[in-house]
Amino acid sequence: MAAQGTQTLFLSALIFLSIAVFSSQAALDAHYYDQTCPQAEYIIAQTIRNASIYDPKVPARLLRMFFHDCFIRGCDASILLDSTPGNKAEKDGPPNISVRAFYVIEDAKAKLEKACPHTVSCADIIAMAARDVVTMTGGPFWNVLKGRKDGRVSKATDTTNLPPAFLNATRLIQTFAKRGLGIKDLVALSGGHTLGFSHCSSFVARIHNFSTVHYTDPSMNSEFASMLRQKCPRSNNNGDAGQFLDSTASQFDNIYYKQIIARKGVFGTDQVMYDDPRTRWMIEAFANNQNLFFKEFAASMIKLGNVGVKEVGEVRLSCGRVN
Incomplete structure (x- = not known):
């Protein structure tokens, strides 16, 4: 009985935490593109599935990309920006050298620009891609909240804020x-x-x-x-x-x-x-x-997908550079 009561207490705590998670998600909307780009999720999912057939490392890399993007400046696709002569970007910071698979997001972006120009942000593409790779490998499905705008700042030095593998x-x-x-x-x-x-x-x-x-x-x-x-x-x-x-x-x-x-x-x-x-x-x-x-x-x-969300800003035409 004591063990059963302890388990019930643990599950109750998790349910409470889940309620707290969903109560903080008012900023974004799962139906954000229903009218402006209803085919967005299908285009992204198909792009990722095709890429994963040729490179089985794509799912892990895209999931890691979402974590690393959101942990730096929030979920604003700053991880996708290319370095310039005057600035070394996040993607070239030491923790992100092995993320790769950036080309998959660019491929999805190019297809979305043909289907519904200037509409779907790169930040939302990463968020949907992360869900898709989890689902296609046997994990859960969830409705991705959308409406993020893309950031304009990306610095490799910020990648030191990613949690290293030796923290207590x-x-x-x-x-x-x-x-x-x-x-x-x-x-x-x-x-x-x-x-x-x-x-x-x-x-x-x-x-x-x-x-x-x-x-x-x-x-x-x-x-x-x-x-x-x-x-x-x-x-x-x-x-x-x-x-x-x-x-x-x-x-x-x-x-x-x-x-x-x-x-x-x-x-x-x-x-x-x-x-x-x-x-x-x-x-x-x-x-x-x-x-x-x-x-x-x-x-x-x-909850992670709502960290540092930008609701005002630009939708990049190419994920590797600002407009």
């Missing part, structure tokens, strides 16, 4: 809180790593000379650490080497959380959440109930 749980929670995102959002959105891949540089410090006491991060499963060391030896010069963040990397599911419980989280930020009581119970809840994870991930994606 308190710093992670603080980083998300600065963007109006709660602890539930942190845990749910981290589940996007189910589609992720990491290069060795992001976790090599956990598997080689971790500290003066431990060669390997003691929070990591020893057999898993040994496997990672084979892929990422200290002398490794292969910039493409790395590890998928869960064992079903092409499928959106809750395996990521099960791996964290098994102490097979690739990033330090993945594993520290299981060692903190503020986040551990949510990891266990999502690992045990995939439908709950899907529900909360969708709610948190909607």
Whole structure:
């Protein structure tokens, strides 16, 4: 009975958080393009599906693109702007070098400009693309709120504000809180790593000379650490080497959380959440109930999509440059 009561309390807390998420979304509208560009969602979805057939890394890259865009200046497509002789843009900042797949958004934009010129913002394209890659890989569907305008400023130096892979749980929670995102959002959105891949540089410090006491991060499963060391030896010069963040990397599911419980989280930020009581119970809840994870991930994606939204501004004609 005590366990049942605890579970009910946890679920009640999640429901309350979900209500809070949806109550803050008045700025945007799911039907924003119904009259001006009713085919927008279809064009974007087809573009992404076709691109993913030729490059299976597209879904993970587009989902990461949405996170990295919204975390810098808000969801304003500043990540898409090209560098100029006088300015190094976000896309060329170190954390974004491996995002790539920018061409997929440009392709969708070009098709939208033919179908309904000067109408659909690049920021909205990224938001819809992020939903589409989740849905097409087996994850949840949600109605994307639309009406964002595109930003005109993009600086590579701002990418230092993206959370690195070595933060502790308190710093992670603080980083998300600065963007109006709660602890539930942190845990749910981290589940996007189910589609992720990491290069060795992001976790090599956990598997080689971790500290003066431990060669390997003691929070990591020893057999898993040994496997990672084979892929990422200290002398490794292969910039493409790395590890998928869960064992079903092409499928959106809750395996990521099960791996964290098994102490097979690739990033330090993945594993520290299981060692903190503020986040551990949510990891266990999502690992045990995939439908709950899907529900909360969708709610948190909607909330993330409202961070720093610009409702007044321009709709870029090309996503790589301002008008």
